[in-house]
Amino acid sequence: MELLINGQKLEAGRLENRLLVYVLRDQLGLTGTRLGCGAGFCGSCTVWLDGVPVRSCVTPASEAAGRAITTIEGLAGTYPAAELHPVQQAFLEAQVPQCGWCMSGQIMTAAAFVNANPAPSDEEILTAMEKNLCRCGTYHRIKQAVRRAAELARAQA
Ligand code: FES
Ligand code: FES
Structure with a gap:
């Protein structure tokens, strides 16, 4: 499935049961987004969905479909x-x-x-x-x- 990331449509593969941080880092190579606690506590994985900060380690990738994702690479x-x-x-x-x-x-x-x-x-x-x-x-x-x-x-x- 395609995701809109930093103004570009990128093919992200299957999104079901995957967390956004792993899709960004492992699937798409956007490693500027960092994985810290992996549990929503530290904020190191923060990206924007439609301009609003979210913790990508606890955000299902499917929630990002159809929305504008901004990572540090596109800020x-x-x-x-x-x-x-x-x-x-x-x-x-x-x-x-x-x-x-x-x-x-x-x-x-x-x-x-x-x-x-x-x-x-x-x-x-x-x-x-x-x-x-x-x-x-x-x-x-x-x-x-x-x-x-x-x-x-x-x-x-
Ligand atoms: S990695 Fe700590 S909040 Fe996501
Ligand atoms: S954790 Fe090292 S600069 Fe913040």
Whole structure:
């Protein structure tokens, strides 16, 4: 079956009884989406369905059929005002990643948040990001980068 991923229709094979993260990574080679806990707790597998973040490790692939899937590989293309999404730019500037494993999930979560709220308070940033875990403890830099991303988004609006 075809899935619409990052604006392209891709043949994903049979979707029944398969979780979206495995279809993306194993079937389609989109390994930017990371598998962490595999149980919906850590957020490292976050992608968007119709612009809304979901945890692909607990999302049946069949739920994604007929919807627009966005992964980290396609995020920059969602933001025509700049080469990168402001969240990507801000994470680079702040050198947020340590091991990097959680980062695509952090960025996909933060990008949806900044798109919806380009003038967030620090408390709103913490609330938006608190369910994305980082074993390396980069939380302080994540908060700084999301704040900076919101500034960039406002400047580019
Ligand atoms: S790998 Fe999906 S939430 Fe942890
Ligand atoms: S940067 Fe290592 S888990 Fe977050």
